[in-house]
Amino acid sequence: MLVPLLAGLGLGLSLIIAIGAQNAFVLRQGLRREHVGWIVAICAASDAILITLGIWGLGALIQAADALLVVVRIGGAAFLTWYGVRSAIRAARPGALDTNPAGAPTSLRTAIVTALALTWLNPHVYLDTVVLLGSIGATYGDGRWWFALGAALGSVAWFTALGFGSRLLRPLFARPVAWRILDALIAVVMIGIAASLLLGL
Incomplete structure (x- = not known):
């Protein structure tokens, strides 16, 4: 029980901590306290849902569905490019989109749709979370659900720390230039991931 749980926790954290579209969005919302x-x-x-689906065997189906992966890659790349361009505009000309250097308030609906899109339209999520975690978790046999629990707990711990812990950085972001630097970094991450998705077609 303990071995697969810790293995899932460690692997889950190692995959999720790397900077990506989802993490960049959580960080920005955490800094804005929105x-x-x-x-x-x-x-x-x-x-948690994706990890569970991977343990159930969805990863094998995804690997076989080449056409579906192409559609998801293109859709994800388009969304990430749009988000990255908006971040680049805020970085270059803060007043172009709104007058607040931190950005205009984001509605709950927009925040939810963006979070869902950055998660479910990102093919890397399926390849890492469903295929990789699912295939490794399957090697633990009856302990695979403990592995899945550990990986899910890793996600909960990381997103909680990133979302609520980022407010500790707010003094740094009291200056408008800090927001411009953050938006520039987010733009690079988003457009870089979009490019990698298209190059992988």
């Missing part, structure tokens, strides 16, 4: 609980819950719950 709908953080909702965003953390959506990201953690989505990961």
Whole structure:
């Protein structure tokens, strides 16, 4: 029980901590203190669902569905490009989209839709969370559900720390230039991931 649980926790954290579209969005919302609980819950719950599906064997089906992966890659790349361009505009010309350097308030609906899109339209999520975690978890036999629980707990711990812990950085973001730097980094991450998705077609 303990071995697969810790293995799932460690692997889950190692996959999720790397900077990506989802993490960048959670960080930005955490810094702005906007709908953080909702965003953390959506990201953690989505990961738990994807991990469970992977343990159930969905990873094998995804690997066989080449056409579906192509559609998801293109859709994900388009969304990430749009989000990255908006971040780049905020970084280059903060007043182009709104007058607040931190950005205009994000509605709950927009935040939820964005969190869902950044999670479910990202093919890397399926390849890492469903295929990789699912295939490794399957090697634990009857302990695979403990592995899944450990990986899901890793997601909960990470998103909670990132979303609610990022407020400790708020003094740094009291200056408008810090928001411009953050938006520039987010733009690079989003557009970089979009490019990698298209190059992988």
